[in-house]
Amino acid sequence: MIRTADDTGGRPVSAAPCPDCGAATTGGGVYVSWCAACDWNVDPGAPDEEPRGRVERVRRRLARRHGEQLFAELREADGGESAGRGRSGRLATALALAVHGFTFALLAAGIALVVLGEGFHAVLGAVLVLLAVLLRPRFGSLRRAVAHRPVLRRADAPHLFALLDEVAGTVGTAGVSTVAVSTEVNASVESHGVRRRRLLTVGLGLWETLSPQERIALLGHEFGHYAHGDTRHGLVIASAFETLGTWAYALAPRPSESLFDDAANLMTAPFRLAVDGVTHLLDHLTLRQSQRAEYLADGTAARVGGTEAAASVMDRLLCAGVLERALEREAVAGRTRRSGRAAGEDGGPTVWERVARHAAAVPESEYERLRRRGERRGHSVDATHPPTHLRHRMITGRPVREPLLVLDAARAALVDAELDAARRTLARELSKG
Numbered sequence: 001m002i003r004t005a006d007d008t009g010g011r012p013v014s015a016a017p018c019p020d021c022g023a024a025t026t027g028g029g030v031y032v033s034w035c036a037a038c039d040w041n042v043d044p045g046a047p048d049e050e051p052r053g054r055v056e057r058v059r060r061r062l063a064r065r066h067g068e069q070l071f072a073e074l075r076e077a078d079g080g081e082s083a084g085r086g087r088s089g090r091l092a093t094a095l096a097l098a099v100h101g102f103t104f105a106l107l108a109a110g111i112a113l114v115v116l117g118e119g120f121h122a123v124l125g126a127v128l129v130l131l132a133v134l135l136r137p138r139f140g141s142l143r144r145a146v147a148h149r150p151v152l153r154r155a156d157a158p159h160l161f162a163l164l165d166e167v168a169g170t171v172g173t174a175g176v177s178t179v180a181v182s183t184e185v186n187a188s189v190e191s192h193g194v195r196r197r198r199l200l201t202v203g204l205g206l207w208e209t210l211s212p213q214e215r216i217a218l219l220g221h222e223f224g225h226y227a228h229g230d231t232r233h234g235l236v237i238a239s240a241f242e243t244l245g246t247w248a249y250a251l252a253p254r255p256s257e258s259l260f261d262d263a264a265n266l267m268t269a270p271f272r273l274a275v276d277g278v279t280h281l282l283d284h285l286t287l288r289q290s291q292r293a294e295y296l297a298d299g300t301a302a303r304v305g306g307t308e309a310a311a312s313v314m315d316r317l318l319c320a321g322v323l324e325r326a327l328e329r330e331a332v333a334g335r336t337r338r339s340g341r342a343a344g345e346d347g348g349p350t351v352w353e354r355v356a357r358h359a360a361a362v363p364e365s366e367y368e369r370l371r372r373r374g375e376r377r378g379h380s381v382d383a384t385h386p387p388t389h390l391r392h393r394m395i396t397g398r399p400v401r402e403p404l405l406v407l408d409a410a411r412a413a414l415v416d417a418e419l420d421a422a423r424r425t426l427a428r429e430l431s432k433g
């Protein structure tokens with residue numbers, strides 16, 4: 001019997017021999033006990049549920065296949081190539097424009113029928129105009145995107161925005177106009193409105209678990225999407241996906257509760273198949289390119305923040321489920337404490353400090369288990385991302401890069417101070433459930 005220590009303060013736990021090969025098992029305590037020699041119990045839970053809907057299932061299959069193909073193609077590359085548009089990108093743009101063209105054709109036909117027709121034709125024209133309005137290209141609303149979340153602008157956080165501008169400039173793109181803060185184990189940069197103003201969303205569930213240098217790598221990845229020209233981030237294609245999603249929602253089959261429902265489902269079936277077909281084609285034309293952009297953004301993260309920091313961020317994303325469960329436990333526990341304790345106002349550790357400690361205590365053996373489990377499942381964040389274990393292998397398999405930008409402790413403290421009000425607000429909200 002081998003004595004080891006778990007992550008809960010160094011308490012010894014027993015590591016029994018593997019029942020398959022007899023080697024010493026790894027892990028224990030609050031983590032899964034598994035065998036690194038033969039992979040016994042590396043994936044004790046049920047595989048991830050199959051995504052609902054035919055479109056999403058096809059997306060997942062394409063994501064896994066493209067991710068593996070691109071890994072083989074790019075593993076020897078230096079990470080400096082652009083995602084570009086290429087033939088697939090041009091075809092995707094043409095198809096997206098055709099989707100929008102159909103919407104404008106509906107609008108034109110509807111207006112003509114309203115103006116020139118009478119009776120039924122005028123009513124039909126009004127319906128077509130209404131459909132065109134519902135399916136119009138949407139540019140996204142920055143105001144709605146930041147609703148109910150703490151928001152920072154340049155005047156509120158000059159040190160944070162100076163850092164964001166520096167990272168974006170190093171990557172070769174523009175910075176952001178607004179920063180929103182959430183509790184998520186995630187971060188993202190999105191464009192909104194006709195002017196395409198950029199919004200950075202900082203999920204404290206991830207941000208607070210990262211070192212200053214890992215935060216640089218995370219930001220380098222997010223800005224890297226714009227530097228490499230990820231077409232799915234573009235206005236034309238992104239809005240076409242939204243339009244197709246609206247069509248799919250409107251044409252979804254009704255529950256079969258009467259003959260009328262069956263007849264309606266039968267009548268809409270050809271249109272539903274057509275929408276699914278166009279969506280599949282647009283996915284096929286853009287998913288490979290989007291996955292390439294993810295690999296290139298990972299390369300940018302390693303270039304700006306350094307290989308070690310970029311690989312560490314990938315590990316954090318790999319154990320996102322662990323961190324999300326830690327946040328859920330904090331929310332439950334917070335409801336039993338007074339709100340001051342949840343926000344750290346009584347001198348005790350804050351929610352974010354406890355989550356960060358939990359993340360720091362995750363042993364390397366658990367990261368390795370999650371990588372092997374991900375390799376078995378083909379795990380990825382979503383259909384637009386390559387499998388996470390391949391992204392990690394791509395980063396670590398290339399020559400080690402030293403960071404172009406270094407975030408020292410003094411500057412990191414200034415940035416943290418500007419996030420402190422949002423941190424406290426979200427801690428109180430989390431404690432209230």
